[in-house]
Amino acid sequence: MDAIEAAISFGRLIDEVKLTQEQLSDKVGKDRTTVTNYLRLLKLPPEVQMGIRQRQLGMGHARALLAVSDPAQQVDLFRRIVESQLSVREVEDLARSSKKGSLLGGARMNGTLHKQTAKRLSERFGTKVVVKETPKARAASSSVSALPTNSPRSWPSWAPSPCVRCSCLAASRSP
Numbered sequence: 001m002d003a004i005e006a007a008i009s010f011g012r013l014i015d016e017v018k019l020t021q022e023q024l025s026d027k028v029g030k031d032r033t034t035v036t037n038y039l040r041l042l043k044l045p046p047e048v049q050m051g052i053r054q055r056q057l058g059m060g061h062a063r064a065l066l067a068v069s070d071p072a073q074q075v076d077l078f079r080r081i082v083e084s085q086l087s088v089r090e091v092e093d094l095a096r097s098s099k100k101g102s103l104l105g106g107a108r109m110n111g112t113l114h115k116q117t118a119k120r121l122s123e124r125f126g127t128k129v130v131v132k133e134t135p136k137a138r139a140a141s142s143s144v145s146a147l148p149t150n151s152p153r154s155w156p157s158w159a160p161s162p163c164v165r166c167s168c169l170a171a172s173r174s175p
Contacts, residue, residue, distance in 0.1 A: 003062065004053050007038040014039075037063055045071045048078045057081060060088035067095035 001009075013024055021039070025032040041052065041062055048065060051057040057065075061081055065074050077098075081091055121129040 002053050002055065003038060003041055003059050004049050007041045010035055010038050011042060040066050045075050045078075047075050051078055051082065058088070061086075061091050064088055064091040064095050067092070068098055073098060 010024060010028075013019055013027075014021065019027070021035050022032050025035045028035070037059070041049065041059075044052075044062065044065060048057065048062070052059075052062055057078065065077060068074050068077060077091065077094060080086060080094075086094075118129045
């Protein structure tokens with residue numbers, strides 16, 4: 001019996017026999033949280049449920065998908081799991097970052113995107129830019145070598161002007 005079959009069976013028992021999740025968990029010998037997690041699987045889109053039935057996806061992956069509220073994102077993430085053979089931990093990280101509304105709709109930046117971003121910023125500022133993902137926080141950080149102070153063309157209009165006396169950035173743009 002796969003997880004979806006179990007979830008359907010648990011749901012029927014709750015509906016037809018009028019059991020609570022607690023009573024059902026006692027009868028089937030599982031924790032109430034386990035019964036709840038099985039029942040939550042039924043909230044996943046049909047394509048994802050079919051993936052669980054075909055054993056393309058495990059219970060851990062499915063629970064991680066439930067953290068994503070948008071069904072279309074759940075299906076997209078399901079496809080990525082199958083394609084890239086993502087671990088449960090990776091899926092949990094992606095689901096967490098999609099909830100926070102990251103730059104890439106939940107996906108972590110990859111090396112290619114870091115290079116493209118650094119190149120565009122380098123061209124814009126006329127100086128070396130490095131974009132790195134911090135491993136612990138799963139966030140991107142960037143470092144910019146000294147911004148050019150002598151070329152008004154390369155100095156961004158939204159940035160404060162450099163101070164002529166001490167080369168610091170003035171609080172407001174000078175005329």
